[in-house]
Amino acid sequence: MGRHSCCYKQKLRKGLWSPEEDEKLLKHITMYGHGCWSSVPKLAGLQRCGKSCRLRWINYLRPDLKRGTFSEQEENLIIELHAVLGNRWSQIAAQLPGRTDNEIKNLWNSCIKKKLKQRGIDPVTHKPLLSETEGGTAAAGEDHNKPTAATNINDKPKLLSPASAMTTTCTTSYLPPLELMNHNQSAPSAFLWFNSQQQQQQQQQELNCNTGSFMSATPSMGGTKSVMHGVQYWEGSHSSNSSASSGIELQSNGSLIESGGIFSWSDLTSDSEAQIHLDGEPEDLKWSEYLQGSFPVSAALRGHEGQPLFDIKAENHLLAMDDGISASWHQNYQQEQQTSCHPYGKHFWR
């Protein structure tokens, strides 16, 4: 029950992927696209189930992945989104280009939850923790199966952003609660949220946030796009404008609405220059960057509509890259073996 038929097949490898397997999968998908995942292992010559191939591609091999540590802005955004979406990691990941749901889930479970607890915030309900003896909120918060104020999107907002309690100098105040966007909530909810936005704006002004509100402006507002710690944001000419007051809303599907005009994330990320990280941390290298040009930067391969590389299937220009990928792979892998300095950290090809 529930088990994929492919998983019954014998002689399927499990566990960590070898570089050779990675290379096979990468080459196959680069050349032909993934198509039907169940057929990928056979076509790519892998002793894996399609599900495993899909996971490996999504979580590790995708060229547009952003590796490395999460920036403070990203962490705050995750907290904000979790307050609205709960444990819907895929939806949260959709708002963080280059990050995977698995990555975010790991970060949440290993790091953010702890931080929130240290700051007296229940990571599940996003409410301030009561005294530890009172109802054991922390323990109750561990039960992920229970619907929470945060996960039940039909609930009215009951709290201010927990991100403001984090050690942040930038609020991520662009995001109205989902219920305001999708569920036609009554005015009081919107009022509550708007009030919280005003408070956040005040906090932000007091803190003199030097990076501007995350996504606080759009091109049509005369803003310019920048990347800080791998996070893209619009730096508006009037950064104090909130998303609410400017009529900009971020939808759950990842598009922005501004007075009837719709931007998609891909529209916002189509600028190849904006894909380059400014902090220059080695750990932030992307796959494409690691492959040193033989595997063009995803942005360079985006179509005019900003489609990412992994949606492109069997393009001629990709076919032509085949040898370069293979050669570069081996070259870099050998370098890795020699230097033992893994660009992706300790777990790279371990």
Next chain:
DNA sequence: AACCTGGTCAACCGCCAGAGT
């Protein structure tokens, strides 16, 4: 040096929903 402990993260498992037959 050996052991313990906690953190991190890749990968797996089980379930669900949608499409196709």
Next chain:
DNA sequence: CACTCTGGCGGTTGACCAGGT
């Protein structure tokens, strides 16, 4: 309508590592 197949998701596991004792 029932069944199968497949993709996708969230929860969980276990290997690995670093730091402490």
